[in-house]
Amino acid sequence: MTGRFLRLGIAGLAAAAMLMSIPAAEAADMRAAKKEGKILWYSSLLLSTSQKVCKAFNDRKLGIQCILHRDGSGKLYRRYRTEARGKLFKADVIHTSNIGHFIIMNDKLKFIRPYKPKGVDRFVEDFKTKDNRWTIFRASVMVPLYNTKLVKAEDVPTSWLDFLKPKWKKKLVVADPNYGGFATATMIALSNMFGDDYYIKLRNNKPRTFDSAGATGVLVARGEVLMTTGTVAYGAFDLIKKGEPVKMVIPKEGVPFVASPASVLAKAPHPNAAEVFMDHLFSKDTQQLLADNGLYVGHPDVKYPKAQTPLSALKLLKVDPQEMKKRSKPIRKKFTKIFRGILTEGKKATKKRAKAARKGKN
Amino acid sequence: MAQQTDSFASPLAARFISARRKFDASTVVWGTIAAILLILIVKPVYHLAKQSFLLPEEDGGGWTLLNYFTAFTEPEHYYPIFSTLYISFSVGILSLILGAIIAWCISRTDVPFPNLLRNSVLMSFVTPPFLGAIAWIFLAGPRQGWINIIYRAITGAGPDDYLVDIFTVGGMVFAMTLYTFPLVFIVVLAGLNNVSSDIEDAANIAGGGTFSTMINVTLPLVMPALVAGLILGTLEAMILFGIPAVLGLPAGNHVMTTQLRAFMSSDEDMIGIAAAYSLPMLMTAFWLVYMRRHVLGRRGYATLGGKGGQRRPQRLGPWRYPVFILCSIPVLCAIVLPYFMLTTTSFLKTIGHGLSLSNLTFDNYIFIFNNDAVRISFYNTIMLALMAATAATLIAAVTSYITQRNLVRGHKYMSFLATAPIGIPGIVLAVGLFSAYTQEPFLLYGTIWIMFIAYVTKYLPLAFQTSNASLMSIHPELEECSRILGASRLQVFKDVTIPLFKAGLLASWILVFMPSLRELSASILLYTSETKVVSVMIITFYEEALLGAISAIGVILLAITSIAVLIGYKVVGRDFMRSE
Known part of the structure; x- marks a missing residue:
């Protein structure tokens, strides 16, 4: 019991220390994100649900606008590659249902920048990756x-x-x-x-x-x-x-x-806003919203609707x-x-x- | 005497020379326009041709013939070519039959309400074909199409039986014909209106009956218009993208345009193959346009109205109303039924429960008004249409002014350039633009400007022909008069020509504005997340089966187009949309 308390205490201290040391960086982060003003999200989540996620983000009035481009996984991936061939890098965060494409984008194309969204440590094991190349947004x-x-x-x-x-x-x-x-x-x-x-x-x-x-x-x-x-x-x-x-x-x-990952793109034109948005995607509210819409998520505190088969x-x-x-x-x-x-x-x-x-x- | 002439001539000559030496601001304008034409038309075609011989950059680049090999040896690449040939000829012939019959009825018989018929045919011309195709799914889908539901109710057939299936090659030909025949109609009507009844009367007096007169006299006279109509119909069917995308793909029926899109949205770099694949299409289209000009050219301006004498209508007698009903069937199929379906579907809450009072809602409209992407797409579409219409009208006006007044050497080439895009299918143009504007220093891909260029290029011929026709009616005397009084070329253009030219300019502006509202085949390859337009939105919503939202967008699009048409009629008068 004491051991657990001790561990919690240490974790708390560590967190406090981090908070104290980071504030400047965090604030700068948010400031930079605000300056960037928007984030373009390539998402394969069904339009109605994607729209809800985007709207919830915009309703937080962070001074960053979420712009959604919804399409099928394969089409998003091919579009991103086509755009890259046209020397056009528009998307900030990509989320599709083809994890194979994420491997290619990471290993071969170097399109992905690792980022660890806030609070992901506590997520169910299957939903996170060690190197934070991507995190499973929903399944x-x-x-x-x-x-x-x-x-x-x-x-x-x-x-x-x-x-x-x-x-x-x-x-x-x-x-x-x-x-x-x-x-x-x-x-x-x-x-x-x-x-x-x-x-x-x-x-x-x-x-x-x-x-x-x-x-x-x-x-x-x-x-x-x-x-x-x-x-x-x-x-x-x-x-x-x-x-x-x-x-x-x-x-x-x-x-x-099918477990569908989300990643920050290496050539994101709004890199800081992208990180803020990733935090939003993996926040409890968003994850709960997904669960309410019939999806499975990695957040441990989420409550599933009764009608949904576990x-x-x-x-x-x-x-x-x-x-x-x-x-x-x-x-x-x-x-x-x-x-x-x-x-x-x-x-x-x-x-x-x-x-x-x-x-x-x- | 000779002395006198000399002394009279020399100051003129001197003035002429000094005027040439003096810098003439107009040359800058003419030069700019020529450069714009070159950039708009030659650049994409050049890049398309070049790209077809290039290996992908990812593989190191370099010259190759491999693209042509890959493009035409794989079965999934060459099957669509055969389908395209089959479909476009069928559509061309069917459109000719429909268009010619209705045009003949309106021009040569006493069919009731000819103006209503004519205007409705023109309305189906401004209806987006892909929207019509989607509406036809509601009408002729094998299970839930109203035609099949009614058929089952009447015949008592089982739930698996159906009368018509729109998701077949036949269904595709049907839908394409509905939105292609108006083009043929316009050409044939113009041809018919040009033949005066005097000649037919002469044939009658010489003993020919109504039928033999039609076959031996009228038919040969309008033959060029008929052939031109057939060519135009075939060409239009060949380059359509929307209808095959909506009706063909669910049953695995691809055509060349849908295959081109498949190349362009591949995860491999297939733009070289796409370019190789589009060149035959481009060449065929050019050849068809050339043939059309050739055919029409032999008999002078066969499509230019207003030369004929009196036209005497054939009396249909008791057949007047049956003929009217027959003529209105295509119109009914092309606009009345589809828009009725779209309007009702746009107010349905759940699509599984059909039409009932409790199932009515404004949700679809609320959905699209709250959808950022839809709002952005409407904004983009309207901005693009406004800009493209303005730019195309300006370029076309100046070009037709130059070519008709023979202002610069080589003006014939300018005229050729301004009409050439008729022979460039929208989707092929997009492939060309993609390869032209993804290279330093012209990185326009991903911006609204690449689509602007596409729209201006695509609709330039439309604007050019309209301003040519209206400029022809302004005699150069008026301008020469002002020139003698000391005005510069540009001043004359601004103060004399433009005011006389206004109605024609406005007609050409609206004629570019309307199709720009619904442009799909070029946009589908060029759009990005922030440059979506309404037509692209409809196709992507179709891929997600958001039928209610599509219907609502369709209704709004119809409203905007109708307003444009009304303004057109109000300002330009009854001649609006008369010229091709």
Whole structure:
């Protein structure tokens, strides 16, 4: 007991000492940040949620304005690279769902500057990195979602393999990994589990493809399709809260889990404001806001809404960051080839399938 | 006698020489305009061509032919070329049929409300095609499209059955035709209005019936206009980006423009490949423009109205109203239904619960007014449209003045330059601008100015043709008179030409302003987070399926455009948008 107190005391003293020694630097920091006046945030968090985070920052009236550029993970990463080729460095803080891209940006491209946001020490272990290249801002899972008006309870799939059944022909929508990180992680996880031809077989059911995984849930709510093979769980949570006729499915094999990092960019035009903003992202208020919107976060003091399934109750399909790094691009190219009808299962397999289908009918 | 002439001539000659020696401020202006034209048009094309032979800087740079190889040997790169050819010819032919029939009805028959028809066709011309395409998803989406819902209700078909599917190549051709046929209509109408009925009467007197007169007399006379219309329709369909992006991609149907965007938004440096990929497109477009000029040129100014004598309408008799209804179907599909869908969707709370009183809301409007990005995009769009319209009108006015008054040597090249951008697809122009303005010392990428340059270049021909047409009606006598009275060139231009020229200038200003409000194909490659425009906002919202917000933006955009059109009619009069 005393030991703990002692340790706390020392920590407190250390903190006090730091506060005393830093004030000038801290104040200068804030002053410099204020002078910079704004911060441009590249974020792949769904627009409505990103906007709330930005608005909360602006409402603090720090004299720094948050400007949001929301797009899919893959598109943000490619945009940043394109802009860099055009010798244009606009973004200050980047946050996407493709951790593989962060590895490339850090190791190869030297785009990232380490920064340790305030209070991150106390975060859950999985959400922080040793060298503070990035910190996990939020996590979520990819879940199938169906329209309760259009799909009968007994028809609801229980396995990822159910989507390959012919009865789902022209009734599904698939998120494009060219656009987002969740779709990329999902394609890697499912290809690992069911083999490389899972998506080729899926394409036989002629699903629509859509850029944003989050948006596929909206198409389901609208009834344009009966079901999405995967949408971001926090987006689905939001749709359900709004009263849209949709319901999530947890397939028995588990659900792809995606943790999305945030980093300060090395060539940020507003470096000090970027740090202030990073502190905002990992503050308790923001982290609580994310949790309220159906996301999982690393802050230890956050309270989750009752309706949200705790992570521990889910079987998670995790993709290793190094694998994300290595396979993002080939997976993306493969998806393009498959869904433009260039890569197919071959004539033999098509004939075989047609035969099987005929047999099934008879 | 000879003596006298000499003494009379020499002071004039002396004055002439001294005037040439004296510094003429106008030469500076003409020189500047020529330089601007070169920068606007030649620079991006030059950089595009050069870029297509360059290896990526990341790989060390250097010259190569590899870009061409990569651009045309991978199936995902050359499939879109075939789709583009198929789609644009289909759209060209369908637009010709639609445009020609409606133009003939308005010009040659006693169909009721011809002005209403004409103006509605022109309204579909100012509707953003991508917005129309999104509205058509609400109408002809296989499941939730109203047409299919009604079809199922009437026939009792199952929930999986549908009548029409907009997410097909056919659907794409349909939507593109709706927004391309007005162009063909304008050209053919002008051609028809130019043929006087005297010739047809002569044919009738010589024993030809109504039908044989049409085939043997009217048709050959308007043939150039028809061919020009076909070319224009095909060209327009080839360079459209918005409709394929909205309707093609969900089903994996790519065309060249969407593939170009894919190259440009790659994480590898593919700009060389993009440049190589765009060159054939550029060349085809130029060739089509050349063919069009060639075809029209053979018969003089076939599209220039006002030469014909009396036109006598064919009597349709009992068919008047059926013909009117048939003619208004395309208009109904292009504007009435889409805007009705957009307006209703913009007031829906949840999109899953359809149209009911409890489901109505202003949320979508509140959302877009509270969204910083949307606000910025509206500001950017309006600023860009104002600036581009002003700049393009000024450059076009001075250029047409120079070329029509033969002021400098080489004025023909200036005229060529000012019309050349018709043959540069917006997205190709953007690739060229990207490679031109990401290099020191011209780092314009990421600023509003690169988009400004794109808009001015793209719409310069529109402004140039309009000011040319109106300048033609001002006789040089008036200017010569003022010159003799001692005014300088610039003074004359300012005090004599401009006041006479005002209406024409305003027409060209509005004709640039309106399409600038909805420019997409160049903006989509050039925008950055702080230079988003409304059209880009709509496409990015579409990628997130924010259909309510898109609809609300669409309604506001319609309001702004309508105001511009109304002002146009008010100031310019009925001739507004008559010339091509």
